[in-house]
Amino acid sequence: MIRYSPAPPLDAAIDCIWLSQRREHYQHWEHMLPSGKAQLVIPLHDTPIHWAAPGSKVEWHSWARGVVHGPQSRYYLAGPKPPGVVVGASFRVGMAAAILGVSLDELRDRHVSIEELWGYRGHELHDRLASIREPMDVCRALEAELIARIRRPLLIHPAVAYALRPEGLGTPRVEEIQRRTGYSPRHFIELFHSAVGLTPKHFYRVQRFSSTLARLARGSSDGGAKLADVAFAAGYADQAHFSREFRELAGVAPSAYCPPAANSEHHHVVTPGKKASRLVRRQE
Template identity: 35%
Template sequence: MLSRAPCPPLQPLVRMLWASEGAEASTEGGLERVLPTGAMHLVFRLSDSPLRLLEGGRPQSVGRTVVGGARASYYVREVSQPVSSVGIQFHAGAAPLLLGVPAHTLAERHTALEDVWGPVVAEMRERLRAEHSPHARLALMEQWLLARLRQTRGALHPAVELALQRFAAGDGVKDVVDATGYSHRRFIVLFREAVGLPPKTYTRVLRFQDALARLARCPDQSWSDLALDAGYADQPHLHRDFIEFTGLSPGRYRALRPGNPNHVPIPSGGPVGRSKTFKT
């Protein structure tokens, strides 16, 4: 997979652009759990196969151009066919400035991009398909986003911008709300509109992602040390979040040793678990 940072005008909004050529089809069972990161992403699948999620043991087709909303829940997707894709990952809070809709309306689900941007999406997908290299596709995607940016107005709300900075530094929700000068209720509304998740939920996902990153760096670290290093009260606290965010026990997750911490292969014949995907 080819990935890179965007050009400077897009950097406040977009964390990364990426393009893959014939990726996926990499797990024995053809399924994987995708874990919540709290971020939003946008994907153009250039191959014929649409994104297919597993809901209640049955596949649900989402489409070939998809907005993935911010999540605090994992989902299960099929990865049985090779897929060429182009996508972007947004910075937290930035997606509504390009998409033009509040983030909470897209949260915890996948939405067809045509439902957000209309028929121009199909034209853009065909233009991407006509390019024959990942570099050219990323350049075209970047030009398209720049054109969208020139059509948008507004900026990230200062209270949300402050909160995201403070949450990344590990500050608690109450202290951050006090620093913004807004009431707790009003702050939650502002934050959900920009980010998609309530602030307390978002900070829990951030802490869990920190734990996964630490585990990837030190895969043999004890769970008790990992819990404390990542800011959990104790090991049972980390265990509860693991079950909620992955559908797996910490021990089972460690045994699977996923190459990408947020993409956990489901072995052939293995239990899928409690999927929280949403039909679209």
Template identity: 35%
Template sequence: MIYSLYRPKAPLDTFVDSFWVTDSYVAQAPRERVLPSGTQDLIVHLGESPVRIYADEHSTEATDAPGVIVSGPRSSPLVIGTALGATVGVQFKPGGAYPFFGVPAHSLAEQTVALEALWGAPARALRERMMETSAPLERVQLLEEHLLRRLRRSSERGAALRVALDAFEEPDLTSVAEVNRRTGLSPKRLLALFREEVGLSPKTFWRVRRFRAALRDLEHGTLRGAALAAEHGYFDQAHFLREFRSLSGSNPSEFLAARVTGTDHVSVYG
């Protein structure tokens, strides 16, 4: 697999973390778990065969996804088939997808949705234009131009959401109540804001982002065991292991053995 990553330019860099492009994908296993990030992704699949999505890694039945899909914010792994062709994608920043899709983010949570259901015919036209070129950068530019046209001029993150999102990335944050205090929002208002623009509750979002931060340290080999748990605010190592299995479907050793390098995918064998 050739995997290319592109960083967005302003003003999209406020909302988009990265654009990525792959050629035909030759996987190590017939299925993979895509680990939750608390963010949304837009995926344009350019191959002839559909993307297969499974209810879980043991399911024998799959749903065939259309050529362009939105993967909503998740707190559990997404299990996909790996017989994929060329693919172009957008990884949004937390809450960054909200201005582009015209629906509350919570309506997409834990789901994969056809982009055509949100954008109509332009979603199909976008894929067709991408299929007319094989140049990765040109495909990214087409997607970037389309997002720019979709971006409403009034689309700016409110100060309270920015403060809250930054707070949830801090390893020493101790409670959601602390985020309420920093933003000046009541628990009810913070919950409503996160459901509308992020798609997960503040507590669930915090769980996922803490897991992702721990995952980075685990991958880099900088911390292990109790030290890793303590660094990221878990009560103890047992608490960390429970959360890790809940959010990834495996323990840390299994994850390291089956991870797909350069992605947030884990191979599923058997």
């Protein structure tokens, strides 16, 4: 795994660029948990990768060569993964439109192929990255491509920037933040939704939920974290409130949460079942 923060000016829009190499078939499927961010993922192979929306009836879809995962309002399902190299970028909240060229509210809960988003240039980008042998050279080539796609000025609307200040993310009252921006409730929500892809209220819910995942993921490797303490630290009313929110956003109870590693807190591993086994056979 390679993970690094890009140089200016790209660092204003991209949180990190990463590359991973999987040597064996990954048999499990996962709940991919919401973070409030958009993600660009480009596998350097042509094997389809499967995903499904949450629900009582799982309907699998597939994509290949590259995809943009828009901001997710809750988890989605990712199927077993083939071996190979995958490169990608994690966008900063509110900044993806400056590179993707599309409003983020159009990408909410969607998984859009890079060919649908960028046409033949998306196809060409995949082939160009796949032809490069050295991992860091792949990352640098993706970094150069994203820099070339920046739409200037690389700015976020002041009202949205104010709402996304680190010291403001823990504020439970959206109405207070909106009032301080000077915009009407409707206009503020429209500005925020267009830039971030989620409404302010739901975004703050996702951020509060995300703040619990790192602590829970670390706890799974060092003996556990008390759910009541985690709930209190994140600002939930009580443990029952925390559990309800966690089930809605992650699809499982916090006590059943199973990240593959302490630094992969936005993944929940599901033991392979019949549906996953059919996907494995299909990919083989």
